[in-house]
Amino acid sequence: MATAQKLQTEALVVEKAKDDFKLITVTVDPVLRSDEVLVEMKYSGVCHTDIVFQRGLVPTVKFPAIFGHEGAGVVKAVGSGVKDKSLHPGDFVLLSFNACGKCVECSKGQPARCHGHVEINHTAKRPEDGSTPTAMADDGRKVSSQFFGHSSFCRLSVVKEACIVKCPYPESMAIFAPLGCGFQTGAGTIMNSFKATEKDSVVIFGLGSVGLTAVMAAAYLKVRQVIAVDLVPVKLKLAQELGATHTINGKDTPDTVAEIKRITEGGANYAMDCTGVVKVIENAIECLSPCGSAAIVGVPAAGSRLQLDPLTFLLQNKRLIGTIEGDSVPSKFIPQLMELHKTGNFPIDRLCKIYNVKDFHQALEDIEQGKGLEI
Numbered sequence: 001m002a003t004a005q006k007l008q009t010e011a012l013v014v015e016k017a018k019d020d021f022k023l024i025t026v027t028v029d030p031v032l033r034s035d036e037v038l039v040e041m042k043y044s045g046v047c048h049t050d051i052v053f054q055r056g057l058v059p060t061v062k063f064p065a066i067f068g069h070e071g072a073g074v075v076k077a078v079g080s081g082v083k084d085k086s087l088h089p090g091d092f093v094l095l096s097f098n099a100c101g102k103c104v105e106c107s108k109g110q111p112a113r114c115h116g117h118v119e120i121n122h123t124a125k126r127p128e129d130g131s132t133p134t135a136m137a138d139d140g141r142k143v144s145s146q147f148f149g150h151s152s153f154c155r156l157s158v159v160k161e162a163c164i165v166k167c168p169y170p171e172s173m174a175i176f177a178p179l180g181c182g183f184q185t186g187a188g189t190i191m192n193s194f195k196a197t198e199k200d201s202v203v204i205f206g207l208g209s210v211g212l213t214a215v216m217a218a219a220y221l222k223v224r225q226v227i228a229v230d231l232v233p234v235k236l237k238l239a240q241e242l243g244a245t246h247t248i249n250g251k252d253t254p255d256t257v258a259e260i261k262r263i264t265e266g267g268a269n270y271a272m273d274c275t276g277v278v279k280v281i282e283n284a285i286e287c288l289s290p291c292g293s294a295a296i297v298g299v300p301a302a303g304s305r306l307q308l309d310p311l312t313f314l315l316q317n318k319r320l321i322g323t324i325e326g327d328s329v330p331s332k333f334i335p336q337l338m339e340l341h342k343t344g345n346f347p348i349d350r351l352c353k354i355y356n357v358k359d360f361h362q363a364l365e366d367i368e369q370g371k372g373l374e375i
């Protein structure tokens with residue numbers, strides 16, 4: 001049902017690259033497109049990608065802009081063409097990434113591999129016609145919205161149906177919000193991309209929320225060796241509590257690859273990089289056993305290059321993949337992760353600290369210092 005009255009709300013807006021997030025009044029488009037849903041955000045995770053975009057490191061973004069891509073809220077109105085006829089105002093929902101629904105990967109049921117991922121999610125273009133959704137600032141300026149299909153840093157946001165996952169646990173929405181990106185990326189890389197088993201060894205480089213949820217997923221799957229690597233002792237300790245069988249502090253270890261090869265007696269079956277640091281990605285490839293797979297999950301700097309010994313790579317049958325959103329199908333995988341949490345197998349509450357939006361800058365500072373991993 002389209003809604004006609006003007007919808008004034010507030011949003012954390014970034015005026016231009018490197019500016020702070022500022023809470024200001026905005027007006028959102030009052031008329032819903034047929035596949036859109038109006039959601040009142042109750043919580044949002046903060047993913048490192050939001051900070052990458054705020055700093056202007058992705059040149060295609062039009063400022064001013066509203067970021068946020070791990071929303072949790074309540075449905076206020078539903079567009080006339082929304083396919084899920086059981087979706088109604090008052091429903092509690094989590095919000096994940098958007099996908100075109102039409103490309104070859106979407107048609108194979110793999111929305112995380114959507115060919116339009118960057119345009120649709122980063123540049124926030126509507127998949128159906130390439131237009132850019134906007135909200136309006138008080139002075140009439142247009143503000144880019146529908147980042148990842150939903151711009152969760154806006155209290156009232158017009159979102160794409162493709163982003164929506166119903167949440168049967170409204171009491172847990174605060175800790176479930178980051179399932180929309182960070183948590184499903186970590187768990188999904190282990191469970192969907194690698195499909196790791198009890199016979200495998202897995203190395204996880206970088207213990208932010210993505211790396212630590214990967215540790216949780218590997219522990220849940222009873223992966224034989226779960227090796228967590230970071231530079232910060234408190235994160236390594238947490239990884240151990242969450243199920244890592246071995247931890248390596250890269251600062252104190254002269255040769256991380258040699259240490260992994262020693263622990264695994266020849267190399268790991270899987271390694272994922274959550275840091276985006278080129279040298280670490282190279283280590284992730286280097287530490288693999290024959291037939292091992294490495295995944296790039298963290299975001300490397302644009303234009304960076306890897307050094308790789310292609311002969312060894314070939315002769316050892318190694319694989320290197322890029323993994324977006326943990327190869328997840330959010331409508332299936334997020335409910336699975338919610339149930340894992342409820343049965344005590346995915347303790348994401350250990351990673352969450354909840355802030356009022358007025359303390360957003362404190363939250364960012366804490367994230368930078370590794371105190372709060374998500375909000």
Ligand SMILES: [Zn+2]
Nearest residue numbers: 100103106114
């Ligand atoms: Zn697609």
Ligand SMILES: [Zn+2]
Nearest residue numbers: 047049181182
């Ligand atoms: Zn993210």
